[in-house]
Amino acid sequence: MTTAWDPAIGGVLRLPSGRLVRGRGLRRPLPPGPLPDFGLYLLGRHPQPVSWEARWVRWPDFWLPSDPAAAASALREAWERAATGRVEIACYGGNGRTGTALACLAILDGLPGDQATAYVRRHYAPHAVETPWQRRFVTRFR
Secondary structure (H helix, E strand, O other), rough: OOOOOOOOOOOOOEOOOOOOEEEEEEOOOOOOOOOOOOEEEEEEOOOOOOOOOOEEEEEOOOOOOHHHHHHHHHHHHHHHOOOOOOEEEEEOOOOOHHHHHHHHHHHHOOOOHHHHHHHHHHHOOOOOOOOOOHHHHHHHHH
């Protein structure tokens, strides 16, 4: 089994079940510590290559995923992998798209949709889930 993220390091969200997921902005350098086992990258264009397993979801800045079904599948994969490995979710800034994805993971983890955004803002970043349509995406996520 892989060593989990250290929740004392910034950007690591502990989901209600105890699973740990690192959120980050790709405009900042890679944080110190172990590398991810899996990364989910939410960008309008292909991300830079990484040395770990990764998926890309086309998701323009401030908007919603171009293919919501593909995004839901990728989010489920990230949530499942977080049970046993180090999962990183990232967009360029680390707040809007990343926060939206983390809130969706909180829903997969059992949190009601109407509480997920507040949970991520409290435990990850106060400005997570930036737009009204991102908040709506979270509350409707299944």
